[in-house]
Amino acid sequence: DGTVGIWDTTSSTPLALLKGHIAGVWECAGLPSSEVVASASEDCTIRLWDRRTRGGFSTLAGGHNEAIRSLCWSGSEFHLLSGSIDSSIVLWDTRTCAPVHKTTSHSVRQIRRYRENIFASVGENSLQLWELGTDALVLQSTRTFPTDLECVAFSAETGLHVCGGVNSVAYLSSITKQTPLVDTS
Numbered sequence: 381d382g383t384v385g386i387w388d389t390t391s392s393t394p395l396a397l398l399k400g401h402i403a404g405v406w407e408c409a410g411l412p413s414s415e416v417v418a419s420a421s422e423d424c425t426i427r428l429w430d431r432r433t434r435g436g437f438s439t440l441a442g443g444h445n446e447a448i449r450s451l452c453w454s455g456s457e458f459h460l461l462s463g464s465i466d467s468s469i470v471l472w473d474t475r476t477c478a479p480v481h482k483t484t485s486h487s488v489r490q491i492r493r494y495r496e497n498i499f500a501s502v503g504e505n506s507l508q509l510w511e512l513g514t515d516a517l518v519l520q521s522t523r524t525f526p527t528d529l530e531c532v533a534f535s536a537e538t539g540l541h542v543c544g545g546v547n548s549v550a551y552l553s554s555i556t557k558q559t560p561l562v563d564t565s
Contacts, residue, residue, distance in 0.1 A: 385398075453493070503528070
């Protein structure tokens with residue numbers, strides 16, 4: 381319905397419903413060191429919200445042509461990555477609300493930060509590792525899988541990642557090795 385909910389995690393009660401998107405919201409991302417929360421929507425926009433005032437203060441638009449499925453902060457509150465089913469990843473400057481860099485990828489289902497300036501995106505049947513340089517994303521590697529992927533999570537300590545696929549399939553792999561360690565198919 382285009383709303384973003386803020387919840388009290390102690391009592392499991394809603395504190396606020398934030399309205400501003402005109403279509404469904406796919407993902408929200410916040411920074412522990414900041415009061416800013418970002419939301420990604422099927423309306424092809426990202427809204428920035430203030431947790432304290434519970435209001436929207438910026439809209440990032442014009443970077444994607446289809447639904448934005450995932451968001452990931454670069455590590456600072458000034459740069460945000462978004463991934464879309466339009467097969468693009470956009471690096472945003474949240475101070476100017478403008479795209480800094482746009483790159484072609486796969487149909488992105490999720491973006492996650494692996495460490496420092498290394499990010500991963502999953503979608504279709506691949507995992508792509510990206511390096512964030514000075515205002516640009518550079519593709520480092522692509523790993524293919526036998527099924528479409530929807531999500532990814534990392535352990536920086538072990539160098540392992542797990543990718544969740546459609547049809548109840550999960551893959552556990554090493555970042556440095558090309559073969560899966562565990563395939564649940």
